[in-house]
Amino acid sequence: MSVSDPGRGRSLLWTALLLIVVFAVVPALLASAGRSYLYQVANLIMIFSLLSVSMHLVTGVAGLLQLGHAAFYGVGAYCAALLATHFKLSIGITLPAAGLAAGLVAFLVALPTMRLVSIYFAVATLGIGQMLYVVMLNWVPVTKGPNGILLFGGLQFLGFDLSKPAPAYFFVATVVSVSIYVLHRLSHSYYGNALRALREDDQCADAMGIDTARLKLESFTVSGFFAGVAGALWAHTAGYISPADFNFNVSILILSMVVLGGLGSLPGAIVGAVLLIGLPELLREFKAGDYRNIIIGLVLFGAILFLPKGLIGETSALDLVRRQFGRGRSIPGHEGGVGWK
Amino acid sequence: MSEPFLSIRDLGRAFGGLKAVDGVSADIARGELVGLIGPNGAGKTTLFNLISGFTPPSSGEVHFKGRRIDGLKPDEIARAGIGRTFQNLRIFPNMSVFDNVSVGAIGAERIGMLSAFTGRRGVSERISQRGLAALQAVKLIDDAEELAANISYGKRKYLEIARALAMQPDLLILDEPAAGLNETETKALADFIASLHADGMTIILVEHDMKLVMSICRRIIVLASGRKIADGTPAEVKADPAVLEAYLGGDDA
Numbered sequence: 001m002s003v004s005d006p007g008r009g010r011s012l013l014w015t016a017l018l019l020i021v022v023f024a025v026v027p028a029l030l031a032s033a034g035r036s037y038l039y040q041v042a043n044l045i046m047i048f049s050l051l052s053v054s055m056h057l058v059t060g061v062a063g064l065l066q067l068g069h070a071a072f073y074g075v076g077a078y079c080a081a082l083l084a085t086h087f088k089l090s091i092g093i094t095l096p097a098a099g100l101a102a103g104l105v106a107f108l109v110a111l112p113t114m115r116l117v118s119i120y121f122a123v124a125t126l127g128i129g130q131m132l133y134v135v136m137l138n139w140v141p142v143t144k145g146p147n148g149i150l151l152f153g154g155l156q157f158l159g160f161d162l163s164k165p166a167p168a169y170f171f172v173a174t175v176v177s178v179s180i181y182v183l184h185r186l187s188h189s190y191y192g193n194a195l196r197a198l199r200e201d202d203q204c205a206d207a208m209g210i211d212t213a214r215l216k217l218e219s220f221t222v223s224g225f226f227a228g229v230a231g232a233l234w235a236h237t238a239g240y241i242s243p244a245d246f247n248f249n250v251s252i253l254i255l256s257m258v259v260l261g262g263l264g265s266l267p268g269a270i271v272g273a274v275l276l277i278g279l280p281e282l283l284r285e286f287k288a289g290d291y292r293n294i295i296i297g298l299v300l301f302g303a304i305l306f307l308p309k310g311l312i313g314e315t316s317a318l319d320l321v322r323r324q325f326g327r328g329r330s331i332p333g334h335e336g337g338v339g340w341k
Numbered sequence: 342m343s344e345p346f347l348s349i350r351d352l353g354r355a356f357g358g359l360k361a362v363d364g365v366s367a368d369i370a371r372g373e374l375v376g377l378i379g380p381n382g383a384g385k386t387t388l389f390n391l392i393s394g395f396t397p398p399s400s401g402e403v404h405f406k407g408r409r410i411d412g413l414k415p416d417e418i419a420r421a422g423i424g425r426t427f428q429n430l431r432i433f434p435n436m437s438v439f440d441n442v443s444v445g446a447i448g449a450e451r452i453g454m455l456s457a458f459t460g461r462r463g464v465s466e467r468i469s470q471r472g473l474a475a476l477q478a479v480k481l482i483d484d485a486e487e488l489a490a491n492i493s494y495g496k497r498k499y500l501e502i503a504r505a506l507a508m509q510p511d512l513l514i515l516d517e518p519a520a521g522l523n524e525t526e527t528k529a530l531a532d533f534i535a536s537l538h539a540d541g542m543t544i545i546l547v548e549h550d551m552k553l554v555m556s557i558c559r560r561i562i563v564l565a566s567g568r569k570i571a572d573g574t575p576a577e578v579k580a581d582p583a584v585l586e587a588y589l590g591g592d593d594a
């Protein structure tokens with residue numbers, strides 16, 4: 001947040017434009033194309049936008065390398081799917097429940113790990129992500145293992161049937177927009193500045209009286225909550241989920257979106273999601289789908305090489321990685337580094 | 342005056358076998374500007390880290406405003422009213438100058454997540470004002486929207502002090518603020534620190550530059566090999582044989 005906020009008018013303009021595109025232009029195009037498959041792609045782009053913006057908060061803004069985001073997405077998806085299939089609950093209930101479940105898991109993960117030096121924290125998120133994935137895969141009585149879960153009953157909300165492609169699109173668009181707005185307020189406020197201080201130099205933030213442990217815990221939990229919300233959207237709109245939707249590759253895909261867009265930039269995270277979901281789908285149209293992962297890899301490689309700060313980022317990905325290995329008071333006997341070289 | 346403002350009692354810290362700070366005691370009154378000098382490796386930075394909670398003491402106590410603060414976490418000590426800068430300049434490079442100082446005010450105000458939704462009223466308003474006042478004090482207001490990484494080294498030094506000032510601390514501890522500055526810049530910095538002191542700020546100043554310390558501090562504490570070897574006026578300290586020996590015997594004069 002700057003002093004006089006000269007960017008405020010511009011950012012309002014961008015917001016208005018974005019809303020027009022999401023709620024008018026894209027639906028009109030989708031309706032004229034008339035293929036339900038394209039609606040699926042559009043939903044997927046929005047769901048991944050929410051995933052990447054939620055990771056943006058914790059990785060781009062707070063600087064905590066999150067390598068297991070897909071697992072929280074999965075916790076939300078499974079929570080929603082199980083509530084929907086076993087208790088016939090509609091998304092009005094499963095969606096907040098999925099967010100809370102994923103947020104709770106994130107909270108429990110962060111509680112013992114937040115005092116770790118960054119790199120160990122990153123490794124912990126990787127481990128937890130894999131662990132949750134293994135649970136989804138092997139807890140067959142509940143998750144049906146690799147077979148996944150089918151959701152019948154479509155998308156019901158407050159008694160309305162939103163199962164048709166267009167209403168489903170508008171529902172996803174609304175939930176994602178509101179969620180991203182909340183994440184936007186968190187990252188573009190003094191609270192967001194406190195998180196940035198954490199990313200830049202957490203000991204220094206300590207010296208300013210910032211309760212860094214609490215901030216890490218909060219941002220990680222909120223980020224997990226919105227990943228869970230994205231999971232519920234995915235479960236209800238796709239109608240079928242399986243563990244493969246939430247494995248390590250997906251975590252890396254989301255991380256790639258944040259890095260490609262630029263660490264610390266919320267619009268960047270959205271652009272990253274649109275590109276990394278949209279481009280491969282476009283290629284599929286041209287029967288080049290097999291090269292999907294290669295293309296994603298090349299885009300990412302090029303981005304780190306030629307755009308150190310991503311498309312519009314605040315800090316470079318290499319810096320972030322370097323900082324993960326930086327000073328840490330949590331290794332016993334290594335309290336040094338405060339002014340002493 | 343029963344309870345001193347800052348009271349360091351028999352404070353010690355060893356790293357392995359090395360006693361970096363060895364039984365240092367000192368009382369500092371509100372409103373004092375105290376210089377802390379000593380040869381390289383004397384333990385000045387370590388003493389600052391002990392006071393600000395970055396390094397836990399091996400022995401001794403620190404009391405601040407009548408409250409025992411050793412053992413508290415660095416952020417708790419900061420909120421108790423101690424602001425500090427670092428010897429090797431530590432600012433937030435990828436944030437604007439204003440956002441840098443805002444962090445000092447944010448820490449002091451202890452904001453929570455909900456403040457992100459209350460707009461510019463209340464606590465956010467107070468943070469803006471504190472931040473702007475701190476920038477005004479160091480004359481960096483024109484650079485407010487500049488990225489901190491892009492301003493000159495000299496300005497970054499002031500930025501770091503402004504960030505601590507935005508906390509509105511009761512005690513400010515500065516670790517070699519003049520390091521890397523040329524003579525004119527050092528002179529200007531000395532005037533600035535003196536003016537902060539004149540406005541009532543309590544300051545402990547670690548400095549290598551003897552001239553700077555002698556010119557603005559009325560009380561000087563000398564450390565050598567972790568021990569306090571002198572504590573008095575510049576004239577007293579300069580005449581102290583122990584000080585002369587420490588400086589002549591050390592690797593730098």
Ligand SMILES: Nc1ncnc2c1ncn2[C@@H]1O[C@H](COP(=O)(O)OP(=O)(O)O)[C@@H](O)[C@H]1O
Nearest residue numbers: 335336337340356361381382383384385386387
């Ligand atoms: N974290 C640490 N680990 C080991 N030794 C340290 C550490 N911090 C300081 N020291 C040692 O303690 C002594 C005092 O250092 P320091 O406080 O930085 O001195 P000064 O700031 O007066 O130059 C030095 O000999 C230094 O090598």
Ligand SMILES: [Mg+2]
Nearest residue numbers: 339385386428
């Ligand atoms: Mg030092």
